[in-house]
Amino acid sequence: xxxxxxxxxxxxxxxxDINKHKEPVKAPVEPTPMxxxxxxxxxxxxxxxxxxxxxxxxxxxxxxxxSIVDLMKVLDIDPSFENRKELAxxxxxxxxxxxxxxxxxxxxxxxxxxxEAGGRVPDSIRY
Numbered sequence: 189x190x191x192x193x194x195x196x197x198x199x200x201x202x203x204x205d206i207n208k209h210k211e212p213v214k215a216p217v218e219p220t221p222m223x224x225x226x227x228x229x230x231x232x233x234x235x236x237x238x239x240x241x242x243x244x245x246x247x248x249x250x251x252x253x254x255s256i257v258d259l260m261k262v263l264d265i266d267p268s269f270e271n272r273k274e275l276a277x278x279x280x281x282x283x284x285x286x287x288x289x290x291x292x293x294x295x296x297x298x299x300x301x302x303x304e305a306g307g308r309v310p311d312s313i314r315y
Contacts, residue, residue, distance in 0.1 A: 191265065191275040195298060196305055198263035200235050237299075237307040253313050256295040 241247055241262055250258035256275075260267035269286050272294065276284030279297040284290055296315065303309040 190278050191271050192278045192298065192301060194265050195260070195263055195275075196302065198265065199237055199240055199302060199307060200305070235307045237302055237309045238313060254292070254295060256291050256298065259295060259298070 238253075241252060241259075244262050247262045250262055252259040252262045256272060257267040260271070265271065272286065272291070273284045275298070276282075276290065276294050279294060279301070281290065281293070284294070299309050299314045303314055
């Protein structure tokens with residue numbers, strides 16, 4: 189499991205958490221298979237990312253809206269250079285060195301990917 193997957197699961201919950209909270213649905217007469225990615229997308233669409241993270245313990249004391257280190261801390265993910273470097277690689281930066289500019293880019297990239305995964309992320313955090 190990659191660092192981004194850990195971030196996404198901390199915000200959205202893992203597949204088991206998502207399915208645990210869904211109401212049972214009666215199967216139609218002829219079930220139509222739905223790709224699992226589409227199922228996950230439907231379950232994730234309802235997550236207000238800012239509200240969810242703001243409610244996490246310690247979020248009010250950290251600058252998680254703009255800092256990748258603070259975001260990772262709130263989500264209880266090790267924000268070490270090694271983990272940020274791995275995350276940067278997942279986001280497309282193979283030459284991450286940990287500069288302030290790279291960390292800003294990394295935070296925005298993560299928020300954009302969270303939004304692409306179906307989370308509602310305010311523009312003020314995403315761009």
